[in-house]
Every structure is written in structure tokens, then in C-alpha cells.
Amino acid sequence: MNESNELDALEGKVFWQGDEGYEDARGAAVWRANKPNRYPKVIVVAESAAEVAIAVRHAAKHGLKVGVRSGGHSWTSPHLRDGAMLIDVSRLNGIDVDTGTRHVWVGPGAKGEKVNDALKPHGLIVPTGHHSTVAVGGFLMCGGFGWNSRLWGNGCAQIAGVEVVTAQGEIIYADEHTNRDFWWAVRGSGAGYFGVVTRFRLTAHPLPAVMKSSVYVYPADVLEALLTWAREIANDVPPFVELVITSTAHDPDGNWAPVRLTLSALAITDTDEEADKALAMFERCPVVDRATKRKTFQPTNLTERYVSGTAADPVGYRYACDNLYTNAPASELIPRMRELFTSLPTPRSHVFWFNWGPVKPLGDLVLSVQGDIYLGAYSIWSDPSEDAAMDAWPVEQMRKLEDLSAGGQMNDENMLARPDKYLSDEVSDKLERLRAQHDPNGVFLSFLTAETR
CATH class of the missing domain: 3.40.462.20 (Vanillyl-alcohol Oxidase; Chain A, domain 3)
Known part of the structure; x- marks a missing residue:
């Protein structure tokens, strides 16, 4: 199936529902063995920010909602939705240590253990998930209990900057001073984020002895x-x-x-x-x-x-x-x-x-x-x-x-079966205002609830 030629440049990385390889790609997007009975219209397995941008522009043009998967460890898999586009960024897993600034650039698909393996020779560490199977993308964006987080703060507090593909398919950099809305929102919004993060810039800590x-x-x-x-x-x-x-x-x-x-x-x-x-x-x-x-x-x-x-x-x-x-x-x-x-x-x-x-x-x-x-x-x-x-x-x-x-x-969380309070009222209101501003056409999916499934 091919609605247009925007995705032709991603040959071998696009799986429409019904294609050979589709079910393998859908299954791989969920870590646990019980896969939800939800079926995206198309799955794009991206390998660069440019490929993510192509996929987002296609989705915006053709009215497809977009979900994003980094490690697939989320227990309710909000990235997997019927009739949507799933962008799988698990192959964006690069790790680049900047010892001069004590930062590390990581792709969302990088496993936390691999990140700390790369930091260890430099005497550094970042709070990551306690499981070797957990990728940093969802861990960071959902908050994240990580190593020494009671002392250093949650995983999301370590995000100093991000490379993001916006709802318009543009690749931007965001931090505290540049495109600040995209930096603020990434630090704890999880599935409620209005962009696709293709790289994180994390602040590392001295590795305790x-x-x-x-x-x-x-x-x-x-x-x-x-x-x-x-x-x-x-x-x-x-x-x-x-x-x-x-x-x-x-x-x-x-x-x-x-x-x-x-x-x-x-x-x-x-x-x-x-x-x-x-x-x-x-x-x-x-x-x-x-x-x-x-x-x-x-x-x-x-x-x-x-x-x-x-x-x-x-x-x-x-x-x-x-x-x-x-x-x-x-x-x-x-x-x-x-x-x-x-x-x-x-x-x-x-x-x-x-x-x-x-x-x-x-x-x-x-x-x-x-x-x-x-x-x-x-x-x-x-x-x-x-x-x-x-x-x-x-x-x-x-x-x-x-x-x-x-x-x-x-x-x-299990918002799908039992909604609880995950954000303060003030923060939730601000997040939704920013979503309306930066994703006015609702390109990106948000939290998975009984109403939105």
C-alpha cells in the first residue's frame, strides 16, 4: 500500500498494515509478550532524525495520528493505536560523550546500561532505568526512577537539551534558552509530548567510588x-x-x-x-x-x-x-x-x-x-x-x-484501566496549552485512556 511517495525514500523501513513484516514490526514495538490488540495503519522504523521528519510530514499531510516507540517497555503501550502511524525510534541509539561539558548525547533507543558503560571510562554516570532492557527515551520522558535519583533527581531532571522533530516535520534543538517549550515539556510528559525526540543531551554526574x-x-x-x-x-x-x-x-x-x-x-x-x-x-x-x-x-x-x-x-x-x-x-x-x-x-x-x-x-x-x-x-x-x-x-x-x-x-501507570493523578492541575493545564500552540492539528497522540484508545 502506498498513499503517496513521501515515504518511498525510506524503502525497507515502512510497513503498512497487511504488508509482509508488519506484524514483526508491530510485535517488536512492545517489550512484553502480551501484545495489545491495536493495529497502526503504518509503522516506520526510522534510523535518523531526517527519516523521522519525513514520516511526520507524511502523517500530517494525510491526517494520520503519530505514536512513538523507543524501547517499548511501557506496560500499556500508548504508542500503539488503531489506524495511526507508529514511528519506531529504537534504532536511534547513538551515544556521544562530551567530557568537556560533562554531558552525553544519547538517542532515545539507547539502553541505559550501554549509556553508563560509555560513561564509566570517563568517571561519569547518569540515572537510568534499573533494567538493562530499558531504553532511555520513554524512561526519561516519563520521569524515571534511576540510580541515585533520590539524590540527583529523576531521569527527566537530567535532560539539558533535546533534538526534536516538531508537528510540522522540522528538526529543532531545544533547551532552557532555545525553543524552551519543547525542552520544558519533554521533562516528564511521557506519551503526552507534542514532538518526537531524536536525541537527548543529558547532564552526567561524577561516578561515586x-x-x-x-x-x-x-x-x-x-x-x-x-x-x-x-x-x-x-x-x-x-x-x-x-x-x-x-x-x-x-x-x-x-x-x-x-x-x-x-x-x-x-x-x-x-x-x-x-x-x-x-x-x-x-x-x-x-x-x-x-x-x-x-x-x-x-x-x-x-x-x-x-x-x-x-x-x-x-x-x-x-x-x-x-x-x-x-x-x-x-x-x-x-x-x-x-x-x-x-x-x-x-x-x-x-x-x-x-x-x-x-x-x-x-x-x-x-x-x-x-x-x-x-x-x-x-x-x-x-x-x-x-x-x-x-x-x-x-x-x-x-x-x-x-x-x-x-x-x-x-x-x-495504567491510565487505561485506572486513571490517577499523574500531573498537577497547573502543569497539566500548561502542557495542554503548549500542545494546542505547537501541535494545533493534533498530529501527535497523547495519553492512552479509555476515552482515547
Whole structure:
């Protein structure tokens, strides 16, 4: 199929619905095994900003809405829409380190692990997703919990500049001083952005000399005591420490096992003394003597951390999730945690508690909602016949806690099934005003909701 010759220059990179190769391209645009039953009219696999511009101009001319995919890790895949154009920018994955300015230029399809591999010889690091399979594009634009983000800020806060293809098919550069609207909007708008980012200019940080971790595995019967203590010390956890508590119920082979709670603390700092002092607080947990496994004060490195993070969400499975932030005190929050943490619907499903607080001002970002504690529920399964039940479980669990919600974060959102507050009212209004100004004909798709699917 060929509506016009605009896309002829992209021979071998354009797949119309019904073409050979279309379904492969559609499937590749979604990381998880359960692919949504949504079918773009055409998929363009771009390899340069110029090719993205050609695709956008074609879409604008022919009245096609445009969705964009970088890594395809989004759980609800808002980039995949019926009758639209999907621009796949996963091949825009270049990495160019500028040591003179401590910046790095990265394509949206670059994996975070590869970016930090390139930065390591220069003694630098940027906060990226904790999984090696996560590309930087969606991670950055949705906000992004990254390495040391409690100290350095979310992934989107590291964006110093962007190369963008506009709704008019023009390639522009944007930063705090030039085309500022496009720079401001990219830092946390996720699928709501009104352009296609083809390169990010990120601010890197000096690579800390020390990474140490402590891990404790607890039985489920200490859940209330463990989480109460974790909630009460939230403000005392140093900003260079990532504190995570997960519930899982599988053995090494992925079969059912008793629910266990794993407390993992990772210190990323400059000296062993600072790391050890920070990690020592977890030895004072009131139920520490109930831990069935303890591995404490262990030196680690970024490579090991990526392996560990990726292992939690293995490739080849079907996934669904939902999340919320909460500021609720322990007295309100903890009595309602047992069902969430122990009703896992499959062995590999898990619940994630992340100590984000004490919150600090986000600054002039689109990212504008946060809370002291982040809760995420993830169902993981293999059997397609279980899709409906597994899709429903995380949503149902978060729905039961909605009265405690301070909002949600877009990396693991489920706007399609359970809308929450992802942006402040002021920021949301500003974003929509800028969309109307810079994309008046609505070339770009926005958030995926029940109304827009």
C-alpha cells in the first residue's frame, strides 16, 4: 500500500498494515509478550532524525495520528493505536560523550546500561532505568526512577537539551534558552509530548567510588512489623540510599513458594565509611533476627545491579501493572498492606515498595506528582488464557488503596484501566496549552485512556 511517495525514500523501513513484516514490526514495538490488540495503519522504523521528519510530514499531510516507540517497555503501550502511524525510534541509539561539558548525547533507543558503560571510562554516570532492557527515551520522558535519583533527581531532571522533530516535520534543538517549550515539556510528559525526540543531551554526574548493598529476606508473618518500621524511618534514610521492599512467591525454577519479603538497600556514595554507616540502620530493624537470609555490607557495581534489576522482570513473560504514591502514615497504611503483599496471583508476580521520601521540590518539571512511598503491583504470567484475570489484579489492588493515593507515576501507570493523578492541575493545564500552540492539528497522540484508545 502506498498513499503517496513521501515515504518511498525510506524503502525497507515502512510497513503498512497487511504488508509482509508488519506484524514483526508491530510485535517488536512492545517489550512484553502480551501484545495489545491495536493495529497502526503504518509503522516506520526510522534510523535518523531526517527519516523521522519525513514520516511526520507524511502523517500530517494525510491526517494520520503519530505514536512513538523507543524501547517499548511501557506496560500499556500508548504508542500503539488503531489506524495511526507508529514511528519506531529504537534504532536511534547513538551515544556521544562530551567530557568537556560533562554531558552525553544519547538517542532515545539507547539502553541505559550501554549509556553508563560509555560513561564509566570517563568517571561519569547518569540515572537510568534499573533494567538493562530499558531504553532511555520513554524512561526519561516519563520521569524515571534511576540510580541515585533520590539524590540527583529523576531521569527527566537530567535532560539539558533535546533534538526534536516538531508537528510540522522540522528538526529543532531545544533547551532552557532555545525553543524552551519543547525542552520544558519533554521533562516528564511521557506519551503526552507534542514532538518526537531524536536525541537527548543529558547532564552526567561524577561516578561515586563505592556501591554497597545489604539484603534481608523475611517471612510474610513479619509484614506489619517490617513495613511499619520502614515507613517510620523513611525520612531518616540518606538520599544516596535506595530502599526497596518486594514480595515474591517463587523458587529458583519459578514455581510456587511461600511468600517472602526482601528488603534491599543500596548505598551509592564516595566512601566505604559513608556506605557502611548508612547501611547499619537496617541492622537495627526490630525484626532483623527473623530474617531467613542476610547478605550485608556487600561491595557491588553497576553491572551487577543491572543484572539484578533485569532478573526481577524476565524477558518472555506477560505483564500488567499499576502504581501509586502515598504519604499515609504507618497507622493508616500498614493495616491495608497484607492483602497487597500476599495475594500474588502467580509465582513470579510481585509487589514493590520504594522509599522515595522525604520528597523535595521537583523544580520546573512536567513531572509534578510524588509521595513518600511508592507502591507498584506487577502481575507476571505465561498463559494467554489468564490475561483477563492477570490484567485486573494490579488494578484491583491499587483501586482498594485509592483513598490513600497522592497520585501515580507514568513509567508504571495504567491510565487505561485506572486513571490517577499523574500531573498537577497547573502543569497539566500548561502542557495542554503548549500542545494546542505547537501541535494545533493534533498530529501527535497523547495519553492512552479509555476515552482515547
